[in-house]
Amino acid sequence: MTAAHRGQWRKAPENSLAAIRAGFADGAEIVEVDVRLTKDKVPVLMHDATVDRTTNGTGRVADLTHAQLRGLHLRAGLGGRQAAVTGERIPTLAEAMRASRTLGLVNLDQAWKDREAVWRVLEETGTVRNGLFKSKAPVPEVREFLDRHRGALYMHLVDDANAESVAEFGKERPPAVEVVFDDVRDRVAQPAFLQGLRATGRVWFNTMRNDYAARFTDEASLIAPARGWGALIAGYGATILQTDNVETLKSYLTKGVADPVPPGAVRVQAENYAPGGAGVAYHDTDPGNRGDGPGRRGDHVDVCDHDGAVVVCWMRGAEWITYGVDVPQDGHYTLKARVSSPYAPAGTYRIAYDGGRPGKAVQVANTTAHYAFALQDSRDPRQLTRGRHTVRVSLDAGVFQNWNLDYLQLEPVRP
Ligand SMILES: [Ca+2]
Ligand SMILES: [Ca+2]
Ligand SMILES: [Ca+2]
Known part of the structure; x- marks a missing residue:
């Protein structure tokens, strides 16, 4: 089973009704949400103690009434102060459960301390069989709750x-x-x-971040499923995976491939830049590898590991980096870049082919977190012949630059 972490936040604000619907629509059987009580004790969906990250307001959920929260708008994706403000509002748990009633399970994170109020919502909305409680509370405390609320679904x-x-x-x-x-x-x-757990039930792992399942992450799975999802399923008995990559996990589970290169396209990982060293293959203004990832020995290119994604990071104005790309056949190609940044603007880059003049400036998208990668089209297509080409990514000097580059992908397009 696939569990969509905070809903499908790549398409709608985390913990929004739209993100819940999109999570189920993209094939998740479970959507995970976070529950908190307002000042007037209405269970609503909100991950943080405050509304600061995910809305256009400020303050603690526990200090705001439901009416006050309703006046706020959610920010896109994973939020952050520079993320776009959307038309979505903070849902109540009741709204979330009604939206899910015919679609699947809702994993109620952070809800255990308010479990009686949450249970009342499930009863009122006819969703007792949709709501999945979870906790690491002492077993007698769990038993006491389950004894009084027969039919409650619970995960330890x-x-x-x-x-x-x-x-x-x-x-x-x-x-x-x-x-x-x-x-x-x-x-x-x-x-x-x-094996003891598997004998009596399902086993759930979390693949969003490095520390939840020993680096078997979503991003590692995108490079090779055996580095993440595949290992958890084959070696650890996983039967439920909670993910930030609903579509790619569903693709892997149904077709065996996570993030395939499209037909006729060619992909090069950002960390696999051309040989030749400083001044030839790249120009980097931060001495040494400032990142925490596997940089090339003796080089200054900054390489980070964002929860399994190996990326070029610490992007700064005036830097550039060059790639060798083998174009499979003559044709018109667009270059897409898998990028991330919590900033808006995040920066700009230009593409130059085979030592030619740099193209138009491409604005890097705000993806709402350093670890939230998205494939962005540069919309600056070129005619390329079959064979090896060099692609140089250069960052404009004198403008703000703070983003990450995971890979480049040349995709065939109609001229
Ligand atoms: Ca550096
Ligand atoms: Ca740098
Ligand atoms: Ca990469």
């Missing part, structure tokens, strides 16, 4: 700190267990423990 969360709590459930094991491990040597990541 374990890491190495509470691994033995699963056994305390005895014969009444929850139908799913969420396993969090940041190291493959963790106790909860060992085969015997996981």
Whole structure:
């Protein structure tokens, strides 16, 4: 099963009704949302304690009434102060559950402390069988709640700190267990423990960030599924994956490929720039590799690892970097760049082919987070002949530049 983390935030604001609908429409069986109570005790969807990141307002959810929250607008994607303000508003949990009733399960994150108020919403909206509670609370506390609310769906969360709590459930094991491990040597990541979980239910892993499943991430999966989703399914017994990449995970589960190169296209990873060193293959203004990723020995190009995505980062004005690209056949091509940035504007780049003049300035999109990558069309197509070409990406000097480049992709287009 696929669980869409905070809904399909690549198409609508996180934790919005549109993101919930898009998550189910893109094939997720589960949408994960975050629940908080307003000052007047209305359960609403909001990840953070404050509305600052994801809306055009400020303040703590617990200090704002439902009426006050309704006046706010959600920001695009994962938000941030420079993300676009949308027409979407903060949904109540009741609205979210009604929207999901015929579509799938809703994983109620951060809801355990307010579980009685949440339960009332599920009852009122006829969605007791849609709402999935979760916690790592002591087992007697969980039992007490489940005994009083027969029919409640519950998933227990374990890491190495509470691994033995699963056994305390005895014969009444929850139908799913969420396993969090940041190291493959963790106790909860060992085969015997996981086989025990699989014997009685589903096993849930999170692949959004590096620390949730020991670097088996969405982004690593896009490079090669065996580095992420494939490993969790084959080696760790995963039956539910929570992802920030709903469409690519569904593609992998149904077709066996995560992020295929389109027919007739050619892709080059940003970190695989041309040989030759400084002044020949690149110009970089930050001494050494300022990133935390696997840079090339002795080079100054900055390479970061954003939760499994290996990217050129610390982009600064006047820098440039060159790639060798093998064009498969004569034709008209557009260059797309897989980029990320929480800024608006994020920066600009120009493309030059085979030592020629740089093309028009391409504005890098605000993707709302450094780890939120999107494939962006430069909309500056060129006629290219079959064979090897050089592509130089140069960043305009004197303008703000702070973005990340994952890969370049030349795709055939009609002239
Ligand atoms: Ca550098
Ligand atoms: Ca740099
Ligand atoms: Ca890359």
